Amino acid sequence: MELLKIDKIKNSVNGTIQITGSKSETNRLLILQQFYSNLKIENISNSDDSKLMEKALASTSYEINIGHAGTAMRFLTSYFSVKENSEIVLTGSHRMKNRPIKILVDALRDLGADIEYIEKEGFPPLKILGKKLIKDSVEIEGNVSSQYISSLLLIAPTLKNGLQLKFKGEVTSVPYIKMTLQLLGELGIDYSWRKNIISIHPKPTIEEKTIVVESDWSSASYYYSLCALSPNSEITLSSYKKTSLQGDSVLSEIYKNLGVETTFEKNTITLKNTGKLNPSELIDLNLIGAPDIAQTIAVTCFGLGLECFLTGLHTLKIKETDRLVALKTEIEKLGGKVEITNETLQLKVSTKINENIAIATYDDHRMAMAFAPLALKVPLQIEDPNVVSKSYPTFWKDFKQLTINN
CATH class of the missing domain: 3.65.10.10 (Enolpyruvate transferase domain)
Known part of the structure; x- marks a missing residue:
């Protein structure tokens, strides 16, 4: 099995990325x-x-x-x-x-x-x-x-x-x-x-009609995580709309509580780390309308040493893998503590992250991308990294573009 080794990213993350359509x-x-x-x-x-x-x-x-x-x-x-x-x-x-x-x-x-x-x-x-x-x-x-x-x-x-x-x-x-x-x-x-x-x-x-597809908000979630875990970071993403059809656009509100401010300009969003955390808002976060960002949020909170309680996750059991079980397994390999039910995930506060852990991806693109930002905290490895092609084929190229100069 192919294994991608990611060295610890030492400085803040800055740059501009064009993300493919939703x-x-x-x-x-x-x-x-x-x-x-x-x-x-x-x-x-x-x-x-x-x-x-x-x-x-x-x-x-x-x-x-x-x-x-x-x-x-x-x-x-x-x-x-x-x-x-x-x-x-x-x-x-x-x-x-x-x-x-x-x-x-x-x-x-x-x-x-x-x-x-x-x-x-x-x-x-x-x-x-x-x-x-x-x-x-x-x-x-x-x-x-x-x-x-x-x-x-x-x-x-x-x-x-x-x-x-x-x-x-x-x-x-x-x-x-x-x-x-x-x-x-x-x-x-x-x-x-x-x-x-x-x-x-x-x-x-x-009648004849042309529709321009908005870029994918699920894919943007990994940059929200990078920004939250990287002090003084600033990342610009395109093409996005403030009035989005996508449920995952709630990211801009959720990540305010994780220290990320979103600025909308024409067809771009700029994410900026403010350092202002509001962990009380993460104690009971219902993701019934945006379950695909649960993995990203859980990993971000783990990286920041915060607890969170995510509900509305019953559909994650029938995705590419049972994402709740997968999240619990991989976060606990890294030293965290997670409790799950059929529709909830509770992450306990953790102050230590184990280094050089190989993250299993379970044929699930979101497992690979959700855990990648933890390289801001520790060196880690991603098993079967090419699984990201399911939704975001250029993810590792874009990730490297943002982090290579650090």
Whole structure:
């Protein structure tokens, strides 16, 4: 296994980085582009996930393998269900075959989709026969992964009578659902969300439209961490909007309490270390709308010797790995103390960080990138560093650019 050794970074971190387009926005728009050919997309993500999505959508093969790309698996399941007269097998990596998809498949079957499980009930691979779906109403639990919900919303305007999506119980991952709805709105698709029902009106065609994808806020999180751990640091990132569609944009508020001030200018953000910590605000931080930044926040707090209690993390159990278990394992190797449940993580105060520890990444891009900023505190090693290509292929190049002169 490849091992990346990172020497301790000795001075403050300063510089400017251009981050690729959001994977979340890109993958939604790539699906919509299949329905609306006059939609043009700029600043497309260069992540593995988005490349796999593009490849799958262009494929003429009977079997389509999307590897570890969870978003692609969920979105493509709905897409191929409505692609009339098509027949495909949608499969993925060993981990993907153990990531549940029953909730989405059940909802699509309720709408009339023809989907079979090839191996294990409730899990990929799937055999999908594309057909016209006639029904226009379906019910789904509100506390499921937003990707299941977005997957249904993306096909909704292509259905003859649109779609009424009814939620049972409280809806949890609201920001990602709002992102999907706002992108539909940008294409002129009418929708409403009243109480527990989202209604999408049918829209066979749209006017010509170009959408520029905002850069990825999840990727920005690692620079927030670098800035928080590096006194006198200043990092400028592009391209970002103050009125973002991405749930992870809450970073700018959360990291105020970790000593990082965010300044918005045109299409850039500048992060500056203020040294002003407010640890009381981190005691109970609910990340229900932005679970992907939990790893970054936990590692930052560990590096600063702070405690934190993160809630709303139930979807992390079914990501590339069980991220809660992975975080606990790796932080404790470094000398920290972590307690987890199915949806919470509690980090205790730790004053010592063990040096030269090899961080396992578990086929999870976010594990590699979240732990890298700890090099400001101790030398460390990252196993399988190229795993970052899933969402941010140029991460190590950009990381080196900021830290090499220290």
